[in-house]
Amino acid sequence: MSTASAYGLLGAVLVGLGLYGVVLQAEPLRRILAFNLLGGGIFLLFGVMARRGAGAGFSGDPVPQAIVITGIVVAFAATALAVHLLLRLQVARDVPAPPEEPRA
Amino acid sequence: MSGAWLLDGVLLLAVPAIALASLLSRRILPALAAFVAYGLLLALVWMRLGAPDVALTEAAVGGGVTGVLLIGAAARLRMPEAEAPPGWPLRLLTALLSLGITAGLAVAVLALPEPAPSLAPQAAAQLAATQLGNPVAGVLLAFRAIDTLLEAVVLVIAVIGIWGMAPDGAWGGRPGPEQLRLAEGPVVLLAMLLPPIGIVFGIYLAWVGADAPGGAFQGGSILAAMWILAWLAGLVRPPRIDSLALRLLVVAGPALFMLVGLAGFVVADGFMAYPAAWTKPVILLVEAALTLSIAVALCLLVAGWPMRRARA
Numbered sequence: 001m002s003t004a005s006a007y008g009l010l011g012a013v014l015v016g017l018g019l020y021g022v023v024l025q026a027e028p029l030r031r032i033l034a035f036n037l038l039g040g041g042i043f044l045l046f047g048v049m050a051r052r053g054a055g056a057g058f059s060g061d062p063v064p065q066a067i068v069i070t071g072i073v074v075a076f077a078a079t080a081l082a083v084h085l086l087l088r089l090q091v092a093r094d095v096p097a098p099p100e101e102p103r104a
Numbered sequence: 105m106s107g108a109w110l111l112d113g114v115l116l117l118a119v120p121a122i123a124l125a126s127l128l129s130r131r132i133l134p135a136l137a138a139f140v141a142y143g144l145l146l147a148l149v150w151m152r153l154g155a156p157d158v159a160l161t162e163a164a165v166g167g168g169v170t171g172v173l174l175i176g177a178a179a180r181l182r183m184p185e186a187e188a189p190p191g192w193p194l195r196l197l198t199a200l201l202s203l204g205i206t207a208g209l210a211v212a213v214l215a216l217p218e219p220a221p222s223l224a225p226q227a228a229a230q231l232a233a234t235q236l237g238n239p240v241a242g243v244l245l246a247f248r249a250i251d252t253l254l255e256a257v258v259l260v261i262a263v264i265g266i267w268g269m270a271p272d273g274a275w276g277g278r279p280g281p282e283q284l285r286l287a288e289g290p291v292v293l294l295a296m297l298l299p300p301i302g303i304v305f306g307i308y309l310a311w312v313g314a315d316a317p318g319g320a321f322q323g324g325s326i327l328a329a330m331w332i333l334a335w336l337a338g339l340v341r342p343p344r345i346d347s348l349a350l351r352l353l354v355v356a357g358p359a360l361f362m363l364v365g366l367a368g369f370v371v372a373d374g375f376m377a378y379p380a381a382w383t384k385p386v387i388l389l390v391e392a393a394l395t396l397s398i399a400v401a402l403c404l405l406v407a408g409w410p411m412r413r414a415r416a
Contacts, residue, residue, distance in 0.1 A: 007116070010115075011209070011213070012205075012207075012209035012213060014123055015209055016206030016209075019205060024190055024194070024195060029178060037139070040143075040162075047158060049216075049220070051154055051155070052220035053221065053222030054154060055224040056229075059155070060153060060155050061222045061223055062223075063247070063248065065157060065158050066243035066248060066252075068161075069157060069158055069161045069321055070252060070255040072161050072165050073255055075166075076165050076166070076405070077261075079174075080262060081405075084269055084408045087177060087180060090181060
């Protein structure tokens with residue numbers, strides 16, 4: 001088995017671990033953490049495809065590599081959005097909503 | 105060669121172990137520390153897969169900036185009362201589901217076609233036309249420029265989404281908590297010593313990205329990390345979010361990229377096509393603007409939404 005395939009299996013294991021965490025963790029912050037573990041595994045699978053496509057003097061196919069760079073940054077943006085929603089939710093729970101005005 | 109095998113073996117054991125530690129740790133801070141280590145180990149895996157550009161991004165964004173974001177949130181969030189853990193049928197079902205997906209992916213990995221399909225020859229053939237030396241930069245800024253543009257726009261949308269969470273009356277104020285817990289101790293010294301080096305390194309990474317591993321994302325995230333460090337140490341304050349200069353900085357990169365793309369209709373073959381003689385200067389200009397905007401957007405994504413009522 002080639003080194004790339006071994007890392008491909010690692011990616012598969014990480015996806016499974018992350019998925020287990022996303023489904024079963026109780027705390028939302030831990031779910032976000034598990035979502036990032038899962039993402040790392042998926043990116044790794046892309047990296048394995050890139051590595052197997054090495055050729056033309058490059059150490060890997062640059063197209064999947066570039067897509068993964070994009071993916072890591074987008075995953076961060078999604079994580080930031082989720083984390084700040086969580087923080088906002090806590091503030092919203094602390095401040096009870098004002099009573100609704102009766103509608104005419 | 106034996107050294108490389110040893111490194112592969114250690115990584116193949118350590119990465120799942122640290123992922124498991126991150127999932128199973130009872131307290132949240134050790135779990136997050138394990139996650140940062142996971143990001144750094146993954147960066148080593150990317151080096152072993154011959155992808156230094158991805159390794160830099162994973163270490164800076166995947167481990168570093170995401171880690172700071174999550175640890176900052178953990179310090180501010182009250183952890184909910186421990187709920188009863190899910191019952192064994194649900195855990196068993198989830199374990200079976202996860203195992204099934206892992207097994208399916210493993211079979212897919214082992215059954216990949218030989219020889220592997222690859223766009224490397226096409227990228228190599230066209231790279232000379234872009235006058236770039238780094239094939240990944242060629243893909244990001246020329247061959248698949250539209251992906252990079254959309255990704256830069258996603259960062260802007262995420263910033264708008266987070267600002268939109270501002271409570272009534274706080275709109276326009278400075279993002280993030282007013283008082284940070286870290287504002288004393290060794291972090292202040294680090295925040296004074298590191299940024300001069302980090303800023304030079306970040307700009308270097310962005311500049312060298314045209315011909316060597318590096319680029320706008322990697323350089324931008326190092327620059328962002330330097331600001332975040334100074335912010336955590338209480339040395340700088342984020343600007344008000346109604347500042348026009350700040351908003352212009354956030355959109356400068358994507359806006360310039362889009363303008364260049366539209367100009368392609370007039371001076372080249374179509375959307376996102378560059379005129380042949382100007383390819384490299386245009387790419388460098390777009391990359392510089394993107395680096396700046398990415399750095400500012402990453403800082404704002406960590407800082408969050410304005411909390412206090414804004415004083416006019």
